[in-house]
Amino acid sequence: MLTDDFADTFQTEVEKGRVLTMPKDGTGLAVLDPWLDPFRDQLKARYARYSDWRYRIEKEGGYKHFTEGYKYFGFNVASDGTITYREWAPNAETASLIGDFNNWDAEAHPMKKNEQGVFEITLKPDASGRPQIPHNSKVKITMTLPGTAERIFRLPAWIRRATQDLTVSPTYDAIFWNPDKPYQFRHLRPKRPESLRIYEAHVGISSSEPRVATYKEFTANVIPLIAYLGYNAIQLMAIMEHVYYASFGYQVTSFFAPSSRYGNPEDLKELVDVAHSYGIAVLLDVVHSHASNNVLDGLNMFDGTDHCYFHEGGRGRHDLWNSRLFNYGYRPVMQFLLSNLRYWMDEYQFDGFRFDGVTSMLYKHHGIGYGFSGNYHEYFGDLVDEDGLMYLQLANDFLHEMYPNVITIAEDVSGMPGSCRPVREGGVGFDYRLAMVVPDMWIKLLKEQKDEDWNMGNIVHTLTNRRHLEKAIAYCESHDQALVGDKTIAFWLMDKEMYTNMSDLTERTPIIDRGMALHKLIRLITHGLGGEGYLNFEGNEFGHPEWLDFPREGNQSSFHYARRQWNVLDDDLLRYKYLNEWDRALQQTEAQYGWLHHPQAYISRKHEGDKVIVFERGNLLFIFNFHPTQSFTDYRVGTNISGKLKLVLNSDDPKYFGYGRINPRCEYFTTAEPWDNRDNWVQVYIPSRTAIVLGKAD
Template sequence: MVNAASTGLSTRDLYLFNQGELFHSYRTFGAHPIRSGEKQGVRFAVWAPHAKQVRVSGSFNHWNSENHAMELVGETGVWSLFVPGIGPGELYKYEIETLEGDWLLKSDPYAFGAERRPDTASVVHDLTGYKWRDEEWQKRKVNGSPYNEAMTIYEVHLGSWKNKGKEQFLTYEEMAGELVEYVASMGYTHIELLPILEHPLDQSWGYQVTGYYAPTSRYGSPEQLMILVDKCHERGIGVILDWVPCHFCKDDHGLRRFDGTPIYEGTDWKRAEKPIWGTLSFDFGKSEVQSFLISNAIFWMDVYHIDGLRVDAVASMIDLNFDKPPELHTFNRHGGSEYLDAISLLKRLNETVFHYYPQALMIAEDSSAWPAVTSPTYMGGLGFNFKWNMGWMNDILRYIELDPNERMHHHNLITFSLVYAFSENYILPLSHDEVVHGKRSLLNKMPGTYEQKFAQLRLFYGFWMTHPGKKLLFMGGELGQFDEWKDAEALDWMLLDYPLHLAMKDYVRTLNTIYSNQPPLWERDCDPGGFEWIDVHNAAQSMIVFMRRGLTGNRFTITICNFSYQHHAEYRIGVPESGAYRTLIHSEDAVFGGSVQEVPRLLRSSDIPWHGREYSVAVEVPPFSFQLLTYEGGAGVERLV
């Protein structure tokens, strides 16, 4: 046993780690190229509190660890060793002798790099050499507010957006060219990456992690990932990372029983097991686990300039018995099923992230009815700033799959979301989870003929884009894919050879552009004063009409949706102002594959009271159509004709 000073470790840092308060623990743990005295080498540090001994085995010692035993630092449970004469690129693992005398071979929980699967060694890496060029982006973020800004998120699985063949992936750097330019050209404001933390199984899509501090080597080096993020920022695109603190996989080289005992998952096996996923939950009440997880969130923002995290499966964290059979149920000290330690961790996580990164996006993927998820912790909330609106998503997908003749009986599915739309700061997700496992693609969820499917998908996208809440669309949705997402293959880009699919892509791009240019559609997403129903009760005709208001002046848009087969040659809607209304987009415009050859671009109001308003406009409404109008004003509108 040695003291911290002799290892180059900070006594204070190790104390904070044991207290759950070392929020940059990645600077202490793992493999760090450093100079010790006159010698250059690598310092290794690992937490293994119940190990009898720990050694470092690697390429530098031909995987013979006999001469590289680590030393226990005080009473901290931390082991350390400085190895002179080695540097970045070395492969290594920890050999750990358990209390029973067994030997385990483990990857480094804090490794900055990893071998490409199926190999599992950690890789020494120096993350300090990259020269970032995103100063302008960082300054812009400081002056912004995500609540009243446009946000259209393109959700991407890097392995299957495009590839070169089976398991022949594009690199992060190649994505920095092709993917980023595509996303920018389509008008998205953000990219959200399915988890890129190192994971052993491709089919897990990254949601079962072994290397929390290592970007997966499937797509190249850490520096190449930095290039990808940097390029996104250069093009004005934010980067959100799917992050998975709810569980980890059981692979032998990973965190499970790391030192022969359950130090990451905890000793209560019923609480640790997640049987539906075959994984283990973290012990969220353990101080060192808190340091590990909160530091990991900070790490991706510190080192890779990630703009935000979408925190996966929050419902499974805050409920001790989420999707567990009765024999695995456990209860908290009050007799309830709330996982109090997980709730405390999430609050502390968000407080810490916003302390260091006030403009960060912390997004909860939460399917529960837990209240105040996006309220500050000082008001009793969990402290996230956005939450996926799973209720809206489930209702609208259920509605849109109905036979149009049945929709009149389920009108509440498209209106109910506005009852609670402002109770949280919402993102409206059309994510990967909705286009896999037999759920069908978005296009194939639509009933009817080939042309009707496209018409309804255009209608659906229009409703989604103008409904309060930020937007997220999984890759391929813009192409009108017929097939479900195939995680081992590239998207069906050949569909763009067919007119309706190409037109769908153009339609989505146009929607994104109009959305970004119309502040009423996003300035007051979190404010009930920014939304107003015009026609909400017309279930018989499956019609809805609503208005979105901006922050300044008399700026508003009007959304008209017809979810039925019916054609209305003259459908009258009440409007709040006299004057001219311009059609911003019409989903049945022939340029998007629709049936209307010439869209009326300018509509004039009449002094005919309607829908409780003094004025009204008459609109032709085709079947399965969406129209978006904007108010142009009263006097002087002749110049617009």
């Protein structure tokens, strides 16, 4: 169990000024949510499991020592040029280090095996004092298996660089990376933002040209655009090395190697450092939910068994993803994964992580064919993978203890209670969870209904239906919805007219008018109502004109759609600029007023006939008119804000492709009479398919 040395007493602030003293047995969640009271015993058992592992880690020197596995395993070079290489491969009989440096001679550099199944070799520097293995040269480990004469060849599990030469083989090569002048960080990490505004990006597609873009191009070209828009965090996809480009980075082969498609490790460090110079945090899309099925250049069958890093048999295989599943309750695996997090934080100065595939980690069914109904019994009992849950608790606990400003986000469709509450309360420990139901709602509405049939109450319910005291990241559309086979919001709204009527030289058409207007309203209401953070996938902010499709056999390995067409923003005659400026206005206005870190909104009106939604958040009054044809003059709305108000945002402004029907200098005065359960009311002109935001004028 957790000892008193590091089991602190704590209190949690909750609404209305109440302070609840939390128990120290992991049942604090039941104090916050009485519906969890019947599950106290299971919450205690979960916490006891976490506590036992935490105690074992403390006995080994604590998180600081336990998570430095990358300084012990793999290749480490001392200041005098001595190289030490260690690899855990318990099933192997013998092992040797081979590479360009010894002409791939399996007899030249045999390794010694200790009682823990770790092979080790030390290479003294050469006569000139240089490391024996040249920088940027190829290496491998070769092993023999017990009871057979079979010799296997593997990429070192902790290798820090892997490259692919498709002219020779699709299999990756391990590279010994030891530059004379490694990149030196010049900028401190930015402070953790109160309001998290995330720009999700994929380096490889971040070019208008049909090819793989580079870290350096992203640094020079894209980071300034992100800063201009006003985002304060970048979430980088597909960084951990993966063999198949079209996997979007979700079939990882080398967990400690940044993808070589975009450049070398020093280039990635520069990218992070430059982002920090703009005050932008950088989050890594980390994939610990599964690993590539590859054998020759992955972790699968690493020491000749199927259970070195993974569960044995069927439990170790994800049928839908055709990938391997980690054995989270096995100490060497836990150290490998926790050290992986530490490595990206320390070596590359990332500011946090978006954990991919959390649903798969939390449940034995991995979410395959399982529809979560919200019944609390779904989050307990035999359905839950207690080892996966325990690993996530340890990962979050470790990260928040060592890096107080770290940001962790769960990609979890299940909505497990306590996902975004501290581990000490019995939670999983994430800071945020992606509100995955929100983009599903928007796409469903656009696919199945005319906007005149949209139900205002249902939209509001979906945007606000999240667990109280747990933070969510709202987003309008996911990167998956940009892929071939689906459409972005802009494409659903405007479709083929994006090819013919997005020029200011053409007349405004009903389809473009509707599409541009709803694109703006959808983004603002999601931003204002949907969560405690906001996320946008690159290109969607300006209504990217085409889908995303990686080169693959089905499209003749074409890069035509594996790119972001920034060129449409460079052309001042095209209308994409209006959506881009609207997105900038959203981010910068939020930065000024901070509604994301204010309590959830108070919704005073959701009128089905008028198609009007009104709410207050962050001392601002948000007013939406979704009606396709009806504008309202002197429309009365309730508010607890009093006095003189001013226009803060207006989607009908011509600089956002509006009609300019609202006077930007108009002053609004509240009347101290109750309306819609608010203390005051104010009258506004609200044109059709328009949103305005009002704030205090003084």
